[in-house]
Amino acid sequence: MTEIDARIERAVRALARRTGRRAFLARLGALLTGAAGLPLLPVARSAAESPRAPGPDENIPGKPGDPTDCDYWRHCAMDGFACACCGGSASTCPPGAEKSPVGWVGSCHNPADGKDYIISYNDCCGKGWCGRCGCNRNEGERPDYHWVRNNDINWCVSAKSLVYHCSVAIVVGQATEPQPER
Amino acid sequence: MKAALAVSGAAAVLWAAAAGATPPPAEDYLLHCSGCHHADGAGVPGVVPPLTGLAPFLATPAGRAYLVRVPGVAQAALDDARLAALLNWVMREMSGADPRPEYDAREVGALRADPLRDARAARASALGR
Secondary structure, eight states: OHHHHHHHHHHHHHHHHHOOHHHHHHHHHHHHHHHHHGGGSSSSHHHHOOTTOOOGGGGOSOOOSOTTSTTSGGGTTOEEEBGGGTTSOSSSOOTTOEEOSOOEEEEEEETTTTEEEEEEEEEEESSOOOOSSEEEOOTTOOOGGGGGGOSSSOGGGGSSOOOEEEEEEEEEEEESSOSSOO | OHHHHHHHHHHHHHHHHHHOOOOOHHHHHHHHTHHHHOTTSOOBTTTBOOSSOOGGGGGSHHHHHHHHHSHHHHTSSSOHHHHHHHHHHHHHHTTOOOOSSOOOHHHHHHHHTSOOSOHHHHHHHHTTO
């Protein structure tokens, strides 16, 4: 037993001579800083999106209206519950809901700057019906036979869970030709 | 005569401005393709094929035709000329391929008038699988 104690003591003292507390703190600090960056890696990003994190599409000049209102400009062809009323935002799913990887794309007119923007409508999936802010605006929407422009489809068919929670309207570009064509 | 030509030319320019210029293929891509294939053409694994490796299709007439006849392309709400421009753009930008000759309205119009009965079988056949 004494021999074991002596060996451990020698090992610990040798370790203490080679390393200092500062070195340990520096490594711990580096580890913690690295860990903080881990969520930024593109792994299951859609599932981990912060509900209020502003996306690049939120840098558009002038955003009149309220994203929790069906009359909000970018909800012009939404058929579903606005995610901004469900713990998410106009462009991000609420925590615990997965954004459908497939959606449909149209355009909406932004009265603030008079421009038209291309909007990707995606559903957020994996949680029960949100039930708040049920919107049913169908500008530019097309019947079922033109399914890529149809908002009655549950786009959660492309997600891990078929269960529909709410819908987001993500600005993906500017439109020179509004949809529907004027 | 020159004056008449100048006037008609100016009128044509004004008419084009009033009618609105044709949107660039990148915009048509966002509106007609990106909902499923994503803005970068990566698609969705197991659900939507990527548009990033289509060069092998150009190696055979059947493959070249498949890219137009596949339902998502053939049924797009675009006229033949815009669809041809979009196809050329996708091949260049997403697949790094250079269609020779480039797709044009005539070729696209003829191909999309001949619908595929079985897209998956046609795809496999075009790739020699």
